[in-house]
Amino acid sequence: MTYARRAWIVLWKDVVTERRSKETLNALFFFALLLLFVFQFTLGGDRERLGAALPGLLWLGFILSGILGLGRTFLAERENDCLEGLLLSPGDKSAIYLGKVAGNVALMLTVEAMLLALFALFFNVDVAGALPPLAGVMVLGTVGFAAIGTLFAAMTAHVRARELLFPVLLLPVQVPILLACVKATEAVLLGEPLSAVAHWLKLLAAADVIFVVAGVLTFDAILEG
Amino acid sequence: MTRGLGWVAAVLLMGGLLMAFGVAPREVTQGNVQRIMYLHVPSVWVAYLAFVVVFVASIAYLANRSGAADRLAHASAEVGVIFTGLTIATGAIWGKPTWGTWWTWDARLTSVAVLFVIYLGYLLLRGMIEDPERGARYAAVLGIVGALDMPLIHFSVYWWRTLHQPPSLLKPGSATMPPIILAALLVNFVAFSVLYVYFVAKRVRLLRREQEAFA
Amino acid sequence: MTTETAIRVSGLRKAYAGHLVLDDVTLEVQAGEAVALLGANGAGKTTLLKILGTLVRPTRGEPRVAGLHCVRDAEAVRRLVGVLGHGNFVYEDLTAFENLKFWTVLGGHRVDAGALRAALAQVDLDRFADERVRTFSAGMKRRLALARFVLSRPRVLLLDEPFASLDRRAGKWLDDYLHAFKAGGGAILMSTHSFGRGLGVADRAAILAGGRIALDTPVAGLGADDVRRLYDLHAEDGA
Numbered sequence: 036m037t038y039a040r041r042a043w044i045v046l047w048k049d050v051v052t053e054r055r056s057k058e059t060l061n062a063l064f065f066f067a068l069l070l071l072f073v074f075q076f077t078l079g080g081d082r083e084r085l086g087a088a089l090p091g092l093l094w095l096g097f098i099l100s101g102i103l104g105l106g107r108t109f110l111a112e113r114e115n116d117c118l119e120g121l122l123l124s125p126g127d128k129s130a131i132y133l134g135k136v137a138g139n140v141a142l143m144l145t146v147e148a149m150l151l152a153l154f155a156l157f158f159n160v161d162v163a164g165a166l167p168p169l170a171g172v173m174v175l176g177t178v179g180f181a182a183i184g185t186l187f188a189a190m191t192a193h194v195r196a197r198e199l200l201f202p203v204l205l206l207p208v209q210v211p212i213l214l215a216c217v218k219a220t221e222a223v224l225l226g227e228p229l230s231a232v233a234h235w236l237k238l239l240a241a242a243d244v245i246f247v248v249a250g251v252l253t254f255d256a257i258l259e260g
Numbered sequence: 261m262t263r264g265l266g267w268v269a270a271v272l273l274m275g276g277l278l279m280a281f282g283v284a285p286r287e288v289t290q291g292n293v294q295r296i297m298y299l300h301v302p303s304v305w306v307a308y309l310a311f312v313v314v315f316v317a318s319i320a321y322l323a324n325r326s327g328a329a330d331r332l333a334h335a336s337a338e339v340g341v342i343f344t345g346l347t348i349a350t351g352a353i354w355g356k357p358t359w360g361t362w363w364t365w366d367a368r369l370t371s372v373a374v375l376f377v378i379y380l381g382y383l384l385l386r387g388m389i390e391d392p393e394r395g396a397r398y399a400a401v402l403g404i405v406g407a408l409d410m411p412l413i414h415f416s417v418y419w420w421r422t423l424h425q426p427p428s429l430l431k432p433g434s435a436t437m438p439p440i441i442l443a444a445l446l447v448n449f450v451a452f453s454v455l456y457v458y459f460v461a462k463r464v465r466l467l468r469r470e471q472e473a474f475a
Numbered sequence: 476m477t478t479e480t481a482i483r484v485s486g487l488r489k490a491y492a493g494h495l496v497l498d499d500v501t502l503e504v505q506a507g508e509a510v511a512l513l514g515a516n517g518a519g520k521t522t523l524l525k526i527l528g529t530l531v532r533p534t535r536g537e538p539r540v541a542g543l544h545c546v547r548d549a550e551a552v553r554r555l556v557g558v559l560g561h562g563n564f565v566y567e568d569l570t571a572f573e574n575l576k577f578w579t580v581l582g583g584h585r586v587d588a589g590a591l592r593a594a595l596a597q598v599d600l601d602r603f604a605d606e607r608v609r610t611f612s613a614g615m616k617r618r619l620a621l622a623r624f625v626l627s628r629p630r631v632l633l634l635d636e637p638f639a640s641l642d643r644r645a646g647k648w649l650d651d652y653l654h655a656f657k658a659g660g661g662a663i664l665m666s667t668h669s670f671g672r673g674l675g676v677a678d679r680a681a682i683l684a685g686g687r688i689a690l691d692t693p694v695a696g697l698g699a700d701d702v703r704r705l706y707d708l709h710a711e712d713g714a
Contacts, residue, residue, distance in 0.1 A: 040580055041580060047577075116561065119530055119560065120578070124553070124578065125553040186405070196388060204381045211412035235419075246408075
């Protein structure tokens with residue numbers, strides 16, 4: 036199906052570009068490392084306090100790296116009029132959106148996995164047992180975040196103060212996802228089964244569907260002249 | 261017609277305020293400060309109404325690119341932000357003597373605060389894009405996303421924390437309040453709604469004049 | 476291909492906030508014809524090309540390509556036109572081959588490695604097919620941009636100052652390419668500041684000034700100096 040092929044080729048291009056330049060992933064890895072130090076310096080010492088704050092810190096780290104990573108998603112397109120080129124190529128523009136979102140989800144999950152590993156290492160936290168349900172929460176949260184993040188990144192690509200406007204627009208809209216993810220992560224890290232936080236997971240799933248559909252329907256209007 | 265609307269709004273508002281501060285009975289535990297509920301609750305209602313209107317107008321704009329839909333969305337967002345601010349302010353005024361603090365992270369106030377920031381962002385976006393046609397398009401997308409977010413925000417924040425009274429007005433069947441309080445509340449609801457329509461109408465007209473001056 | 480006029484605009488108007496760029500533009504280009512669009516900076520040449528290329532919506536008027544409306548039938552128009560702007564639509568970190576593969580698949584065409592390399596050969600880039608575009612010169616990037624058209628086969632070319640930043644050899648190459656395109660029945664509308672090279676392939680010159688087509692004349696028999704005189708006469712006043 037042509038639509039799927041077109042979404043795939045956008046994903047392919049982003050992966051090849053990133054693999055070659057390694058700019059984003061390397062920078063985000065160092066950023067994650069730095070965050071760890073910042074958290075330790077600002078909150079450290081008291082192991083119990085750190086342990087209690089862990090779900091929040093984890094998602095704080097995910098969100099901050101996500102904002103940096105997503106903010107760059109249309110950077111290559113801003114060169115050489117490629118953004119216009121995307122608009123000019125015939126066919127449903129939402130395929131481009133889905134390809135971009137897929138790439139961003141992959142990128143964010145990679146960074147999140149790195150951050151989780153660093154957290155476990157540096158703060159001596161045992162997450163091995165909770166890994167499968169935690170991964171589930173991370174995927175659900177990341178899809179919603181990337182869906183709106185990609186849309187807003189395209190929106191702010193043309194604005195001069197995009198580094199400021201992008202997080203200002205993105206963060207309040209992500210509040211439900213953030214709350215759900217932190218609460219679910221809290222429960223999972225305490226060893227509770229996923230069924231205990233079923234309502235949060237349903238909220239995340241609903242948010243994911245709503246945001247992706249909204250993106251698919253409105254990306255065209257963002258890409259236009 | 262707008263002027264007539266303005267007079268109606270003014271009269272209703274005066275009546276509503278009279279009922280709220282004069283006629284309605286003094287609340288037993290909270291005292292007179294509870295009267296601010298008559299302003300706070302209708303404010304929230306109007307804020308949500310305003311953002312639903314932004315939602316519908318934004319969809320209409322993306323569908324047929326009509327300037328009128330865009331102006332309606334813009335005006336409604338501005339008025340919505342004002343009433344949201346009013347909600348937060350009256351909530352704080354109510355909260356200080358009642359719960360001892362200006363701000364509590366309770367469900368309704370937090371939800372409203374998040375919406376406040378989202379629609380401030382809407383106005384910020386419009387201000388930062390020079391090309392008005394592009395600004396209208398982007399704002400429409402943001403207006404749609406923001407409105408779709410409203411139920412998500414409502415539920416997530418509510419589950420996260422609750423300190424507020426449970427919503428007694430919207431319970432199906434029984435109204436747990438004595439009729440006089442209900443009446444005062446209703447009058448203020450209508451007054452605020454008419455005020456909303458009046459403000460939006462004036463703002464839309466002003467926006468149209470601005471655009472005509474440039475075209 | 477229908478017998479519709481390749482490009483037809485009538486009564487075209489474009490206003491940005493408080494600023495009228497195009498007032499009442501009327502222009503036609505037939506299949507197999509090339510029209511050079513001249514005008515001062517800011518006269519609206521790029522805007523006109525963008526409207527025809529479906530990148531921008533006009534405030535009023537009927538822009539049509541092969542009878543199709545540029546706004547209502549935008550997707551159909553996109554299948555027919557090839558656009559070249561100041562940028563070249565190339566991703567610097569991909570190779571020439573990868574760039575071509577990307578744009579071809581995105582355009583909905585089936586990709587065949589052999590066909591891609593043949594297309595690159597047609598624009599003399601086959602030796603550089605696996606080099607990253609970052610190492611390319613301006614002329615090479617422009618040729619890569621045109622390589623896309625080998626596979627997408629547009630019927631109309633909308634070019635914004637295509638000869639800018641091209642050296643003599645690349646400019647000659649482009650000139651030959653445009654002649655061949657015209658001979659194949661394609662229509663060309665291109666903006667240019669260069670009276671010498673740009674006008675070589677043009678059948679007519681249209682001067683855009685004051686938001687309108689101030690002059691629309693065949694160039695047969697006119698030398699570069701004649702055109703310059705006409706330009707000085709029409710282009711810089713009234714704006």
